[in-house]
Amino acid sequence: MRLSSVTASIHSYRLLAGLLALPWALLALGYATGRLFYGEVIHASGEWAIWCLMAALAVSPLRKLFPRQAWTAWLLPRRRYLGVAVFAYALLHAVVYVLRQGELPKVLAAALEAGMLTGWLAFAIFVPLALTSNGRSVRRLGRVWKLLHRWVYAAAVLSFAHWLLVAFDRSSAFAHLAVLAAIELTRLFDFGSKIRR
Numbered sequence: 001m002r003l004s005s006v007t008a009s010i011h012s013y014r015l016l017a018g019l020l021a022l023p024w025a026l027l028a029l030g031y032a033t034g035r036l037f038y039g040e041v042i043h044a045s046g047e048w049a050i051w052c053l054m055a056a057l058a059v060s061p062l063r064k065l066f067p068r069q070a071w072t073a074w075l076l077p078r079r080r081y082l083g084v085a086v087f088a089y090a091l092l093h094a095v096v097y098v099l100r101q102g103e104l105p106k107v108l109a110a111a112l113e114a115g116m117l118t119g120w121l122a123f124a125i126f127v128p129l130a131l132t133s134n135g136r137s138v139r140r141l142g143r144v145w146k147l148l149h150r151w152v153y154a155a156a157v158l159s160f161a162h163w164l165l166v167a168f169d170r171s172s173a174f175a176h177l178a179v180l181a182a183i184e185l186t187r188l189f190d191f192g193s194k195i196r197r
Contacts (some may be wrong), residue, residue, distance in 0.1 A: 016078055020085040023048055028092060041096050049089035050163065053156055054180050056082035061186040080133040083152070087130035090123050115165030122158035125151050156180070 027044055030036030036044075059079040063072040101107045110116050129149055131137070138145050160180075163173040 012074070013078065013081070016081050020052065020081060021088070024085075024088055024092060031096060038096065038100050042093060042100075045089050045093040045096065046163065049086050049093060050159060050176060052082050052085040052089060053152075053159060054176065054183075055079075056086060057152070057156060057180060058183045061183045064186055083133050084130050087126045090126050094119075094123055115162060118158045118165060119162035122155045122162060125155040125158070129155070 023044075027036065027041050027048075031038075031041045056079050059072070059075045059082070063076055066072045098107055101110070111120050129152060132141065132145060132148060141148065160173060160177050163176075164170050167173055
């Protein structure tokens with residue numbers, strides 16, 4: 001690979017990482033300075049986590065649908081950045097919630113409710129996925145890495161269950177879920193062959 005290509009690739013990774021980090025930084029700073037209220041940050045951080053999760057899960061189906069497109073080839077090696085972003089926004093979501101509750105017993109008591117339990121279980125899955133979303137972990141874990149990262153589907157189910165159970169208005173959650181389900185159906189049916197004809 002030519003040096004110019006390597007440099008361009010590094011810049012593209014940094015650009016994506018920066019774009020994913022910017023809303024997180026704005027939300028965290030806004031909450032820390034009091035410009036954003038609790039409800040605003042909780043809602044926005046949760047939605048960003050879901051958007052990044054949907055984007056990460058959509059990469060492989062989109063590559064299958066559009067195998068000759070440069071943009072899907074560009075996305076494929078960068079989906080780990082999306083996965084780390086899911087964890088970062090989920091972490092912000094959880095930290096803001098815990099700070100709001102103020103007392104650990106209160107947090108633990110609420111964690112037994114179905115709406116909160118699904119959220120905490122999803123977060124627990126995101127932790128090891130984020131920690132192993134790097135080239136070194138891929139090399140060290142080998143086949144185990146793929147098995148571990150398949151847990152992202154369980155985390156996705158739990159995340160949407162959390163959203164549906166705690167949301168005042170569930171229409172947005174159902175809409176997002178329908179879009180993700182439509183994309184993921186390409187894993188079962190070879191729609192890509194029809195599109196490429």
